[in-house]
Amino acid sequence: MKISLIQPSRNNLKYLKWSYESIRKNQGEHEIEICVADDASTDGTWAWCVETEKKDPNFKWIRNQGPERLGHTILYDRLINNVATADVAMIYHADMYLCPGAISAIEKHIKPEVIVSLTRIEPPLHPPGPEKVLANFGTEPEEFNEEAFLSWYDRLEVQQATEGVFAPWAFYRKDFQKIGGHDPLYAPQSKEDSDIFNRFHLDGVKFVQTWEGHVYHMTCRGSRFNPTLTTPGKNSSEWEAQNMRSTRNFIRKWGHFVKHDSMMKPIVPPKYDIGIRLHGCTSELLELLEPWCTTILIDDEMQVLTSHYLDREQPNTTIDLSKKIKTTPFDTLENEIIVTVDSTRFTSQDFQYIQMIPDIVKENQLTGQFKLGVLKNIELTIKGLTEYQDQLINL
Numbered sequence: 001m002k003i004s005l006i007q008p009s010r011n012n013l014k015y016l017k018w019s020y021e022s023i024r025k026n027q028g029e030h031e032i033e034i035c036v037a038d039d040a041s042t043d044g045t046w047a048w049c050v051e052t053e054k055k056d057p058n059f060k061w062i063r064n065q066g067p068e069r070l071g072h073t074i075l076y077d078r079l080i081n082n083v084a085t086a087d088v089a090m091i092y093h094a095d096m097y098l099c100p101g102a103i104s105a106i107e108k109h110i111k112p113e114v115i116v117s118l119t120r121i122e123p124p125l126h127p128p129g130p131e132k133v134l135a136n137f138g139t140e141p142e143e144f145n146e147e148a149f150l151s152w153y154d155r156l157e158v159q160q161a162t163e164g165v166f167a168p169w170a171f172y173r174k175d176f177q178k179i180g181g182h183d184p185l186y187a188p189q190s191k192e193d194s195d196i197f198n199r200f201h202l203d204g205v206k207f208v209q210t211w212e213g214h215v216y217h218m219t220c221r222g223s224r225f226n227p228t229l230t231t232p233g234k235n236s237s238e239w240e241a242q243n244m245r246s247t248r249n250f251i252r253k254w255g256h257f258v259k260h261d262s263m264m265k266p267i268v269p270p271k272y273d274i275g276i277r278l279h280g281c282t283s284e285l286l287e288l289l290e291p292w293c294t295t296i297l298i299d300d301e302m303q304v305l306t307s308h309y310l311d312r313e314q315p316n317t318t319i320d321l322s323k324k325i326k327t328t329p330f331d332t333l334e335n336e337i338i339v340t341v342d343s344t345r346f347t348s349q350d351f352q353y354i355q356m357i358p359d360i361v362k363e364n365q366l367t368g369q370f371k372l373g374v375l376k377n378i379e380l381t382i383k384g385l386t387e388y389q390d391q392l393i394n395l
Helices: 013-026 045-055 072-082 102-109 146-154 173-178 192-202 237-254 283-292 304-316 348-364
Strands: 002-009 031-039 059-064 088-091 096-098 114-122 132-134 169-172 206-217 274-279 295-299 325-328 337-342 368-372 378-382
Touching (some): 002 013, 002 072, 013 031, 013 096, 031 045, 031 072, 059 072, 072 173, 072 192, 088 173, 102 114, 102 206, 237 283, 237 304, 274 283, 274 348, 283 295, 283 304, 283 348, 304 325, 337 348, 348 368, 348 378
Parallel strands (some): 002 088, 031 059, 114 132, 274 295, 274 337, 295 325
Antiparallel strands (some): 088 169, 096 206, 114 169, 368 378
16 A cells, blocks of 8 residues: 655654654555655754655655744645645654554555544543543653553554544545645644544545554644643643634634544534624623624624724634624624624623524524523524535535
8 A cells, every 4th residue: 555644843853753763664565655844843854854855765845944834734735735646645743653554454444535543542641532542651752662562562452443533544635635625724733633524524524443553642742742832741832822713713614612422523513604793792792702603793883892803813813804793883684593692691601502502503493583591691583594514615
């Protein structure tokens, strides 16, 4: 089997070297093309790529000169579309050790319109889950006891394949290109994977998690726990800020938080055309509610709140917020579902109900006027039940 491994990297050269060595040791009879993107690194990644290319004909790389990073949301796609040559590619992180037999396990399941994820073996840095194996063989390459790990791995029980999707995930490049790849809305990183998994799911692509192939994953060494950006065990401030931006953009696009089942298979609630009419708007409520609707109508005849909000929030999204925020007395709402809120009576429980509106509408399938919330503070007018999530499949 020929497969292209896709690896953006930013200032994590020691992980990249460790990962590269594991791939070449454990690729078996398969032809693995390693495609690396150096994202404006300052740790010698570029020089290492130059030297590796000289001795390895199946190593390819590109470089973002910087000084600003592009992020893996952009660089994944550049590598897949412009560098990789195999029909099958795999999103693969630099802090992953490829276990023996992993590519054979992918070959067993991969076919068009099927995505195959390898099972991750991780140290207990995150909560346990049924989709992964917790085992601590180190969180840094210099700590990793390869001999002990492989001895333990030889005794690991093999399970039947399950449904789910996460990195590392292998796919046919034509399936990736069909839906337009990753959405640059999430650049430089965070939530781009959940977005594309939703779109694959809606497009009918099937997910397989093989338990016959694994990686040992040191977890989040590219950004969240990158030791060049933060102290051990703590999120970097860069990651936290970008994760917040991407979360708000995910809600703007899909109308909900990221959802999946216990095995990480996407759950995609319906996307409705929702307008919020907010009486007595404050800057805090505008910030809270704006992502949760298609349009929002506020009391702001002089455009003061709107102007301040756009100055602060527009740089965080490629969605044109000026078209989303409407003001009285000049504008009206023409959405199929209209939510009316009085800021003087609005509670945290009311906000929870607003987040649940797509599920409530889907479950009841009713048109008309209704009251929501513990104190019935929310007025809900439903004129149509059209679902729009399928329009989000292609970029």
